[in-house]
Amino acid sequence: MATMTAMECRTAHAGLTGVERELPAPGPGEVLVEVAACGVCRTDLHVLDGEIPARYPVVPGHEIVGRVAALGEGVDQLALGDRVGVPWLGRTCGACRYCREGRENLCDAPLFTGATRDGGYATHTIADAAFCFALPEALDDSTAAPLLCAGLIGWRAYRMAGEARRLGLYGFGAAAHLLAQVAIHQAREVFAFTRAGDAGGQAFARSLGCAWAGGSDETPPAELDAAILFAPVGALVPVALRAVGKGGRVVCAGIHMSEIPAFAYADLWGERGIVSVANLTRADGVEFLALAGEIGLRPTVTAFPLTDADEAIVRVRNGTLDGTAVLVPDIAKRNA
Ligand SMILES: [Zn+2]
Ligand SMILES: [Zn+2]
Numbered sequence: 001m002a003t004m005t006a007m008e009c010r011t012a013h014a015g016l017t018g019v020e021r022e023l024p025a026p027g028p029g030e031v032l033v034e035v036a037a038c039g040v041c042r043t044d045l046h047v048l049d050g051e052i053p054a055r056y057p058v059v060p061g062h063e064i065v066g067r068v069a070a071l072g073e074g075v076d077q078l079a080l081g082d083r084v085g086v087p088w089l090g091r092t093c094g095a096c097r098y099c100r101e102g103r104e105n106l107c108d109a110p111l112f113t114g115a116t117r118d119g120g121y122a123t124h125t126i127a128d129a130a131f132c133f134a135l136p137e138a139l140d141d142s143t144a145a146p147l148l149c150a151g152l153i154g155w156r157a158y159r160m161a162g163e164a165r166r167l168g169l170y171g172f173g174a175a176a177h178l179l180a181q182v183a184i185h186q187a188r189e190v191f192a193f194t195r196a197g198d199a200g201g202q203a204f205a206r207s208l209g210c211a212w213a214g215g216s217d218e219t220p221p222a223e224l225d226a227a228i229l230f231a232p233v234g235a236l237v238p239v240a241l242r243a244v245g246k247g248g249r250v251v252c253a254g255i256h257m258s259e260i261p262a263f264a265y266a267d268l269w270g271e272r273g274i275v276s277v278a279n280l281t282r283a284d285g286v287e288f289l290a291l292a293g294e295i296g297l298r299p300t301v302t303a304f305p306l307t308d309a310d311e312a313i314v315r316v317r318n319g320t321l322d323g324t325a326v327l328v329p330d331i332a333k334r335n336a
Pocket of ligand 1: 093097099108
């Protein structure tokens with residue numbers, strides 16, 4: 001029997017358990033992907049912590065780079081050995097009004113990779129061929145992984161922020177470090193907000209070209225045109241509203257956030273707006289991945305063996321690494 005290894009979350013708060021499973025066969029329209037690298041996203045923490053809907057037991061991970069190892073019936077757009085990226089949006093129904101209107105990110109009956117279907121904290125995973133992306137060739141497997149959520153969701157949030165000349169990014173982790181590069185490439189000024197006192201994170205932001213970096217408790221030196229919140233901290237919503245000027249937007253990019261405290265209507269007045277960003281469309285992916293290749297986006301990654309997923313998660317939770325943690329199943333082989 002051919003087998004695969006996976007790090008499985010049996011239920012909320014149960015952490016991860018290494019398991020051996022029979023290698024699954026792809027169904028119609030699906031492919032079996034041999035995982036080369038899988039990024040660790042904050043959303044995975046929300047799955048582990050039971051803060052968002054998930055189907056347990058589940059294998060987390062939705063920033064998957066791998067190669068097609070088997071083709072299901074009817075798959076003609078991919079071939080064996082093709083390198084693919086598997087994102088959070090694993091499948092949509094294609095029939096609800098959101099799907100029909102080209103807003104598949106809002107689908108009523110989707111499958112989300114690493115939450116409601118198994119993801120990439122594994123040596124292998126199953127994905128829908130129609131939801132896999134081609135990846136920029138210049139990036140190796142580990143480096144390409146963070147583009148698939150941090151990059152993509154960041155991109156969708158960035159577009160929702162509009163034509164902001166001065167852009168604030170609250171929470172300078174995986175997504176913000178990519179988005180800052182895009183914004184700076186487009187000659188915008190980026191203001192990076194980290195946890196209070198995180199001198200290392202602020203230095204990292206400045207090294208990428210941010211105009212200013214400080215704690216989220218600090219007032220930026222200039223009025224912002226828009227702010228994107230990547231930190232899952234609801235208390236930052238009114239803080240960000242007060243940092244943006246009239247007509248400014250506050251975009252909440254995370255899937256989960258602590259409660260937003262009450263704030264004065266005066267903070268919203270002046271046509272300021274608050275909006276959330278949900279998931280991605282395949283069109284977002286095609287657009288962003290082309291841009292990433294074009295501008296030579298360089299994710300900063302720290303690789304961990306798959307079996308050290310717990311350590312990677314702790315590092316992401318504590319914000320003690322720059323950029324993104326990436327799990328690499330055969331890291332020993334790769335380093336040899
Ligand atoms: Zn739908
Ligand atoms: Zn994600």
